[in-house]
Amino acid sequence: MRRDTFLKSLAVLAASSGLPLSALAATNLKMMLPANPGGGWDTTGRALGKALIDAKQVDTVVYENKGGAAGALGLAQFVNASKGDPNALMVMGAVMLGGIITGKPPVSITAATPIARLTSEYNVFVLPANSPFKTLAEVVEQLKKDPASVKWGGGSRGATEHIAAAMIARAVGVDPAKINYVAFRGGGEATAAILGGNVTIGGSGYSEFAPYIESGKMRAIGVTSGARLKGINVPTLKEQGIDVEIGNWRGVYGAPGITAAQRKALTEMVIKATQSKAWAEALEKNAWTPAVLAGEAFEKFVDDDFASLRATMVKSGMI
Structure with a gap:
């Protein structure tokens, strides 16, 4: 049996039997980086991609940079182009929430699927x-x-x-x-x-x-x-003498419309990647603090942080 035919057969089996997608023999992941090259989201996404490969969770990762509007342009493209795609991830974080609060873009983060928080900085x-x-x-x-x-x-x-x-x-x-x-x-x-x-x-x-x-x-x-x-x-x-303390965090979301089983598989892949040597090296090199949080806990964290950021911005006269 040809390899591609075999993989398609496995995919059918996974869909019909509840086999997690991470059990497939090969995965080609698409990673949306909603910023221009050289920034924190770009660095985080590429480090995660390397870690996913290092942890043998995926075979390849294809990156796409789409900067602008605090990530809103990349978010809109990701939501519209990746519906139902179980092999798509987008890097996001506190900056995107702040941009949504100030810019009020037509597509919000709630359109995508929460996967995991990765780092704090x-x-x-x-x-x-x-x-x-x-x-x-x-x-x-x-x-x-x-x-x-x-x-x-x-x-x-x-x-x-x-x-x-x-x-x-x-x-x-x-x-x-x-x-x-x-x-x-x-x-x-x-x-x-x-x-x-x-x-x-x-x-x-x-x-x-x-x-x-x-x-x-x-x-x-x-x-x-x-x-x-x-x-x-x-x-x-x-x-x-300046009483100010504020942190940044970064995480990843999946595409809209993926199933609960596909979300679980993506989450497991990301968690395994954060346990790899490549990810540990990225944390040390970039002075990132590990802050892994997944599932419903991550979803609640995003909702709470959105409310907290909005309150801070109102208090600081930004909105």
């Missing part, structure tokens, strides 16, 4: 090496004098670094509505703007800026964590 704020400012205190002083003169560079409107900037402004007595936030379509664009001095201060996950911080091209001046990150000598905002 805090934002770091940086200055270009040639900046006239040396510390966060100096940036805050200028912010108080003239809010519009301080350009904050980061991800899409509603990203965690955008929310953090608004929270910082509010904490130091500046109207959050007056902050000058410059949104970029992806981490690569934001990084280029910071290195080029086109923004005053930039924010993102530490992993995106790590090479430039270590090479001296960027100066890290604060992280949004409650305590200093392990192995990273950067003071928290709270240490510097």
